Amino acid sequence: MLESEARDARRTARHLERLMDAADGRATDVPVGIDLDPSVRLAARQLRAGLLRVHPSFRFEENLAGRLATVAARLQDGAALDLEVDLPATPAPIVTLWPDHSDLVPSASAPVAMEPEDGQPTRAAASALLRQTIFGRLLKKPSLASRPSRPLIVGGVGVASAAISLGAIYFAWRLSHPSPGPMVRAVRAAHANRDHGRRSNVLGEILGVVS
Amino acid sequence: MGNPVLRHLEEGARLARLDRDRGLVEAARRDPAQFDALYRKYLTQVYSFAYYELRDPHAAEDATERVFMQALVGLPRFEERLDAFTLPEGELAPDISTFRVWLFRIARNVIANERRRSSRRPVAPLEAAGELTAPDDVLESALAHEAGSAAWQAVARLPEDRRRVVVLRFVEEMSTAEISAILGRSEGAVRVLLHRALRSVEADLRRRMS
Numbered sequence: 001m002l003e004s005e006a007r008d009a010r011r012t013a014r015h016l017e018r019l020m021d022a023a024d025g026r027a028t029d030v031p032v033g034i035d036l037d038p039s040v041r042l043a044a045r046q047l048r049a050g051l052l053r054v055h056p057s058f059r060f061e062e063n064l065a066g067r068l069a070t071v072a073a074r075l076q077d078g079a080a081l082d083l084e085v086d087l088p089a090t091p092a093p094i095v096t097l098w099p100d101h102s103d104l105v106p107s108a109s110a111p112v113a114m115e116p117e118d119g120q121p122t123r124a125a126a127s128a129l130l131r132q133t134i135f136g137r138l139l140k141k142p143s144l145a146s147r148p149s150r151p152l153i154v155g156g157v158g159v160a161s162a163a164i165s166l167g168a169i170y171f172a173w174r175l176s177h178p179s180p181g182p183m184v185r186a187v188r189a190a191h192a193n194r195d196h197g198r199r200s201n202v203l204g205e206i207l208g209v210v211s
Numbered sequence: 212m213g214n215p216v217l218r219h220l221e222e223g224a225r226l227a228r229l230d231r232d233r234g235l236v237e238a239a240r241r242d243p244a245q246f247d248a249l250y251r252k253y254l255t256q257v258y259s260f261a262y263y264e265l266r267d268p269h270a271a272e273d274a275t276e277r278v279f280m281q282a283l284v285g286l287p288r289f290e291e292r293l294d295a296f297t298l299p300e301g302e303l304a305p306d307i308s309t310f311r312v313w314l315f316r317i318a319r320n321v322i323a324n325e326r327r328r329s330s331r332r333p334v335a336p337l338e339a340a341g342e343l344t345a346p347d348d349v350l351e352s353a354l355a356h357e358a359g360s361a362a363w364q365a366v367a368r369l370p371e372d373r374r375r376v377v378v379l380r381f382v383e384e385m386s387t388a389e390i391s392a393i394l395g396r397s398e399g400a401v402r403v404l405l406h407r408a409l410r411s412v413e414a415d416l417r418r419r420m421s
Contacts, residue, residue, distance in 0.1 A: 006403060008406055009403040013402045013406075016380060037406075037410065042413050043362060043412040046361070047359065047363065047366070047409075048381070049359035050358065051363075051381060053259065054262045055259075060272050064254075065250060065251075067280075068247065068250055069247065071283055072283060073244065
């Protein structure tokens with residue numbers, strides 16, 4: 001490293017310090033001395049101007065928070081077991097759901113290897129725990145087949161189901177019996193009036209009324 | 212010794228004041244459920260670091276998840292530390308290990324693995340940077356943003372060590388000392404990397420404009 005480059009690098013660092021300090025004032029540039037490399041100043045200004053603040057989605061944040069909470073609960077439980085994670089038995093539902101990926105289901109008896117290197121857990125250990133947690137949560141859920149059968153109509157659910165059925169029947173009937181159009185209704189009305197006139201004449205003759 | 216951290220070390224600065232996250236870390240150690248506070252505090256920082264490094268929101272989410280999972284599992288092993296070590300070239304480097312530094316060390320490793328894993332996939336530029344709407348609809352701001360977007364695309368073309376330094380400095384607004392602790396380099400080396408990176412960005416922009 002050349003001494004002159006180290007000196008320039010220190011100037012750059014000082015300029016960036018001032019630039020960051022000025023960030024609260026929404027300034028993208030700050031006054032500089034003539035000793036600062038102009039290309040450095042230009043690049044720093046443009047990087048500040050084009051800085052994009054990115055945020056994870058709310059859904060991702062909450063989902064991950066939930067998964068971390070699950071892992072945290074398991075760690076709390078496993079603390080007395082030297083960080084061994086006890087998995088629920090009976091992996092049958094998982095095998096039923098994903099017959100081609102049964103190898104992904106960790107062995108229930110195998111403890112998670114947590115041997116951090118340099119104070120950090122290995123990636124394998126974390127992903128194994130994650131898999132155990134996700135699959136473990138699924139394992140805890142009873143499969144559809146193992147759930148006890150329940151009567152379909154129960155209280156309000158039954159009423160709602162009946163109402164929906166009646167609605168569907170009425171809808172089907174309306175489809176098969178379309179309402180008459182305005183012309184049809186007019187012809188029917190005229191026909192009814194003519195019948196009504198005939199009946200009046202018959203009654204008049206009987207009663208001796210001459211129209 | 213110009214390093215303020217090391218100067219404090221010489222003056223006998225107390226470790227108790229070093230890590231602002233000490234309380235949260237201790238709470239999370241006692242009850243892992245309390246890790247949530249640390250997670251909420253650093254989620255955006257870790258995610259944006261991953262996003263700028265990987266340039267893909269889905270890959271950034273995967274990496275972020277791995278980082279926090281590893282941090283949660285490995286938290287009992289975390290040691291707060293303020294020390295210094297001598298580099299092979301004889302220069303002293305601060306060995307700071309705050310929770311943030313430790314977390315970003317994990318992030319650096321996770322992201323490096325992810326980049327190696329996906330090295331065969333084509334790398335998309337930071338399109339999102341160009342999709343930002345200009346604040347206040349001012350033409351000048353729009354032009355500045357366009358230039359800034361081009362600058363970040365130039366960053367994406369930098370060698371890994373330079374790119375990482377730029378992201379940590381500009382996006383995460385980390386100090387040189389923190390960056391040197393995360394990358395395991397001396398502060399002088401970090402400064403030079405940053406200086407060279409900025410010059411490379413400007414040269415890249417000039418070359419593309421011409």
